Amino acid sequence: MRELLTFRGRASARAEIAVGAVMAVALLLAWEAVARAQLVAPQFLPSPTNVVVAMWSMFTTQSLLWHTAVSTLRVWIAFLIAAAMAIPIGILMSSYRIVGASLEPTIDFIRYLPVPALVPLSIIWFGVGEETKIFLLWLGTFFQLVLMVADDMRRVPHEYVEIAFTLGAKPRQVLTDVALRAMGPSLVDNLRITLGWCWTYLVIAEIVAADSGLGFVIWSARRYVKTPEVMAGVVVIGLIGLLTDQLLRALHRRMFKYL
Secondary structure, eight states, rough: TTTGSSSOOOHHHHHHHHHHHHHHHHHHHHHHHHHHHTTTTTTTSOOHHHHHHHHHHHHHHHHHHHHHHHHHHHHHHHHHHHHHHHHHHHHHHHOOHHHHHOOOOOOOOHTOOGGGGGGHHHHHHHHSSSSHHHHHHHHHHHHHHHHHHHHHHHHHHHHHHHHHHHOOOOOOIIIIIHHHHHHHHHHHHHHHHHHHHOOOOOHHHHTTTOOSHHHHHHHHHTTTOOHHHHHHHHHHHHHHHHHHHHHHHHHHHTTTTTT
């Protein structure tokens, strides 16, 4: 416990998991107590028990597992497309100033545009099929990620590059053997963060004439004021995000044991 209370202390993973679990249980108990005391009307704040009951019913009778799989597939398709584009473009923006000077103003402009405001334009361009949903998820991820990749590349110490050239390395070798290795830890972290952002745009993407997905389930339940089902859908998204984040953290620790 001393390490947990020390500034920038290093506690064991077991201690951190225990503290996180205790806090989560405490929050759930507080939520249950507030709901049971009816300090907030049930149609606005159902208890965790009611949310769990609704979730189980949705899994058994409303194909919630299918909707979850559909949403997960959409998010990963959009995220992988965004990453496949953002990583090389971001690296080029930092490596060659002509690329950065050409693209950065446009990317800065587009990344400040609110995704919901672009829904009508997306429908005009792509209709109401899967392309629109993937495009909206991609839109909320790519323009943020490309600048983060560019910053990762820019933070690679220039001394590393100079030493590599001094030792006779070619530009391609400097990129693959020096720069990518140096920026690897922060790049994986930024991919993990932007994957979370991609999930935050899911409901926006799936209210566009959708008939499947967690966003569709949440939006349909909202229409009939089924608050437990709305919160159940939100909780499922949160649980998927938590699981994915922990898996990516474990991957990061395994890939970069020297940190």
